[in-house]
Amino acid sequence: MNLSGKRTGHRKIGWQRSAKCDVLLFGELIIYQLFIFYSAKSRGEGKRKMLELVQQANSVLWGPVLLLLLCGTGIWYTFRLKFIQVRKFGEACRLVFGHMKFNGGVRKEGEMTPFQSLTTAIAAQVGTGNLTGAATALISGGPGAIFWMWMSAFFGMATIYAEATLAQTYKTTLPDGEVTGGPVYYIRQAFKGTLGKVLAVLFAIFIILALGFMGNMVQSNSIGSAFAEVFSSRGIDFPPVIIGGALAVLAAFIFIGGTKRLGAFVEKVVPFMAALYILGGLILIILNITHLPRVLQMIVVCAFDPSAMGGGALGITVQQAIRYGVARGLFSNEAGMGSTPHAHARATAKSPHEQGLMAMISVFIDTFIVLNMTVFAVLSTDALATGKGGIALTQAAFSTVFGGFGDIFVAICLLFFAFSTILSWQFFGAVNVKYLFGDFAVKIYSCIVLVFIVVGSTLKVDLVWELSDFFNGMMVIPNALALLALTGVVVASCKKYGGK
Numbered sequence: 001m002n003l004s005g006k007r008t009g010h011r012k013i014g015w016q017r018s019a020k021c022d023v024l025l026f027g028e029l030i031i032y033q034l035f036i037f038y039s040a041k042s043r044g045e046g047k048r049k050m051l052e053l054v055q056q057a058n059s060v061l062w063g064p065v066l067l068l069l070l071c072g073t074g075i076w077y078t079f080r081l082k083f084i085q086v087r088k089f090g091e092a093c094r095l096v097f098g099h100m101k102f103n104g105g106v107r108k109e110g111e112m113t114p115f116q117s118l119t120t121a122i123a124a125q126v127g128t129g130n131l132t133g134a135a136t137a138l139i140s141g142g143p144g145a146i147f148w149m150w151m152s153a154f155f156g157m158a159t160i161y162a163e164a165t166l167a168q169t170y171k172t173t174l175p176d177g178e179v180t181g182g183p184v185y186y187i188r189q190a191f192k193g194t195l196g197k198v199l200a201v202l203f204a205i206f207i208i209l210a211l212g213f214m215g216n217m218v219q220s221n222s223i224g225s226a227f228a229e230v231f232s233s234r235g236i237d238f239p240p241v242i243i244g245g246a247l248a249v250l251a252a253f254i255f256i257g258g259t260k261r262l263g264a265f266v267e268k269v270v271p272f273m274a275a276l277y278i279l280g281g282l283i284l285i286i287l288n289i290t291h292l293p294r295v296l297q298m299i300v301v302c303a304f305d306p307s308a309m310g311g312g313a314l315g316i317t318v319q320q321a322i323r324y325g326v327a328r329g330l331f332s333n334e335a336g337m338g339s340t341p342h343a344h345a346r347a348t349a350k351s352p353h354e355q356g357l358m359a360m361i362s363v364f365i366d367t368f369i370v371l372n373m374t375v376f377a378v379l380s381t382d383a384l385a386t387g388k389g390g391i392a393l394t395q396a397a398f399s400t401v402f403g404g405f406g407d408i409f410v411a412i413c414l415l416f417f418a419f420s421t422i423l424s425w426q427f428f429g430a431v432n433v434k435y436l437f438g439d440f441a442v443k444i445y446s447c448i449v450l451v452f453i454v455v456g457s458t459l460k461v462d463l464v465w466e467l468s469d470f471f472n473g474m475m476v477i478p479n480a481l482a483l484l485a486l487t488g489v490v491v492a493s494c495k496k497y498g499g500k
Helices: 019-041 045-061 064-080 089-098 114-125 128-141 144-169 183-190 193-232 240-287 289-304 318-333 352-380 391-437 440-456 461-485 487-498
Strands: none
Touching: 045 461, 064 144, 064 318, 064 461, 064 487, 089 114, 089 352, 114 240, 114 352, 114 391, 128 144, 128 193, 128 318, 128 352, 128 391, 144 183, 144 289, 144 318, 144 352, 144 461, 144 487, 183 193, 183 461, 193 240, 193 391, 193 440, 193 461, 240 289, 240 352, 240 391, 240 440, 289 318, 289 352, 318 352, 318 461, 352 391, 352 487, 391 440, 461 487
16 A cells, blocks of 8 residues: 555566576575584584674674664654654554454454554564563673663664554555565565565565574574473473474464464463563562662663673673664564564554554563563572573573572463464565465475474574574665665655644
């Protein structure tokens, strides 16, 4: 749909079903078979070299250029939309809670209600990044990384407004009646001709690898690690691969039901899982309320001087604090990454502007509420002193208050968070698989995702996170370029439907 109210047609790239696509798909599968071999089977030198290679690539990718592109897009839209995340925050909240329904609603075939689209987006955002990613950022970037997470999320609220607005503006209806949309569609509107086609194809490939494959490995890895921590602390040997297998079976059941079953699942589970974790986090914070001023001071001071409160002893620099804060923040709230527009495109929204406002609240909930529960839990309980990493660090923090139930509580919450993210990310990837290869490839893609869920539960967390950071970063580039190029469309939509 464009600003005149007309729906754009579904355009297929010229070589959609050609031999080139088959070769490309085959090449991707070969690359990832090699990855599975080296990361899941090999030991010692081979795995160490792969980790070093990916870390070197990330040090270049997540340098000044990408950080400026990601944060600069958010700052650009914040000023062009006159701080829409502040002046329209109240209206956005009313829209979100006014559309809250737990049993579906009126919608056309192939579409989602605005609330289902929002919860699908939140399901993708509120996941491992909120429990494991925040803990990893604290270890790698120090407390100061959290400040940069907050900054990227604040400006990211304006970015995600633009993403959702464009997703609604350029959504299209396929011949089978399915409503679809996302970056591949508005990228081709931003850049006509060959450039637009190339950038759209690159984005589609990156998101399939970043979320469908790598991202879902991260989710299953964290779930497996969380339950492994629970069992090992009680002297029980429980292989994580069993957890991965169970997740794959449950995911397959949702995959088979398509977007209708996905929407029905997330609109019920997402509000419950968020409320559960927030309640537990608030109890912990209240019991440690006297530490809160020190925690806030630590976050702000270490953002600009990591050595002031111990970070320098770990070799943490301001650049590292920014790099890990923005990278983990992106993995958590996904603003600017181009993932959530796939959900927002399907909403039966009254206008692109309204769906954009609802999208802003998803970033607020993800970063400023849910993620902060983990941050304050870890820092207020001095859990960093335990020397644990990943999800085990978050579990250690909650165990200081909840005792033996703390690690179980976190594992259960992570199960809900990460599993719902797996479902949403598979859906986002499927939209792009369908764009590249057509319907026939979606089932193949879904089967590969299930394999990666199982394999991911057995891998070492540092390699999985580094790979996830790499592909997330690659997604940002074509998406952010399109967002900047279509600034006029977003601003016009905001003025038309939301007033000046």
